[in-house]
Amino acid sequence: MERLKLTEDGSHSLFNSQYNQHYHSVSGALKESRHIYMNLGLIPFLETSQEPLHVFEMGFGTGLNAFLTWQAAKHYSKQIYYTGVEAFPVALEEASKLNYETVTSESGLMQLHEAEWGVTHQMSEYFRFRKEHLTLQEFAADELFDVIYYDAFDPKAQPELWTEEILSKIAAQTRPGGVLVTYSSKGIVKRALAAVGFSVEKHKGPGKKWHVLRAVKI
Numbered sequence: 001m002e003r004l005k006l007t008e009d010g011s012h013s014l015f016n017s018q019y020n021q022h023y024h025s026v027s028g029a030l031k032e033s034r035h036i037y038m039n040l041g042l043i044p045f046l047e048t049s050q051e052p053l054h055v056f057e058m059g060f061g062t063g064l065n066a067f068l069t070w071q072a073a074k075h076y077s078k079q080i081y082y083t084g085v086e087a088f089p090v091a092l093e094e095a096s097k098l099n100y101e102t103v104t105s106e107s108g109l110m111q112l113h114e115a116e117w118g119v120t121h122q123m124s125e126y127f128r129f130r131k132e133h134l135t136l137q138e139f140a141a142d143e144l145f146d147v148i149y150y151d152a153f154d155p156k157a158q159p160e161l162w163t164e165e166i167l168s169k170i171a172a173q174t175r176p177g178g179v180l181v182t183y184s185s186k187g188i189v190k191r192a193l194a195a196v197g198f199s200v201e202k203h204k205g206p207g208k209k210w211h212v213l214r215a216v217k218i
C-alpha cells in the first residue's frame, strides 16, 4: 500500500496502517508543523531565551519538525540541541520521496534520516542533532528540555502515549517555564497535562482545526 500522501498545502505526509493514522493533518503537513511546533513552541524561545535551547520530539517520523527546527536555528543564529525518539523509523527510500526540501526551498532532510541513531551530530554551526531508535517508554534523558514537540499518534490510536504516567515522565524532563506543544486538544490530554504539572493553554489550530495545546511547565 502506498504510504505517501499529498496534503492540502502541497507537502507530503505518510500513512501508518498499523495505527490507521496519518503522520500529519491531511489539511497541510507543513502548515501544521509550522503553526504548532514552530510558531507556538520553538520560535518564542528563539526570540527571547538564552541558548542553547534544548528541544525534544516524541516521534521523529518523517523528520519534518526536526528539519524546520534546523532551519529556524540557522535563521535566528541560535544554538539548538535537538533530540528525537522514534520507535518505527521511516525507511531511507521512503524518506527520500518526501518533498520537504522542495516546499521549504532548503536542503538537508536526508542528512537527518541518514544520521546514525544514538549518536550526537553537529549538523551545522547552530544545530546539534540526536535521534534515538527507542520507544518513548524506553527513553531516559540526561538533560532538561525547553521545548517538547509531543507528536504521538492520536489518543484513540495510542492511548498509552497520553497517560498521566508517561506525561509525568515528560514533565520531569521539562525545565520550569518550558513548553510542551501538541496538536491534540482532547479533554483527557488537557487533564493529564494539568495533573502532571503543566499550565495548559488552548490555541487556535491550523486550517480547519479548532484548537491545539501549548502547556507551560510550572
Ligand SMILES: C[S@@+](CC[C@H](N)C(=O)[O-])C[C@H]1O[C@@H](n2cnc3c(N)ncnc32)[C@H](O)[C@@H]1O
Binding pocket: 022, 023, 024, 058, 059, 060, 061, 062, 063, 064, 065, 085, 086, 087, 088, 089, 134, 135, 136, 137, 151, 152, 153, 154, 158, 161
Ligand atoms: C504522528 S507521527 C509524527 C511523526 C513526526 N513528528 C513527523 O512529523 O513526521 C507519530 C510518530 O511516533 C512514532 N511512534 C509511535 N509509537 C511510538 C513510541 N512508543 N515511541 C516512540 N515513537 C513512537 C511513530 O512511528 C511516528 O513516527
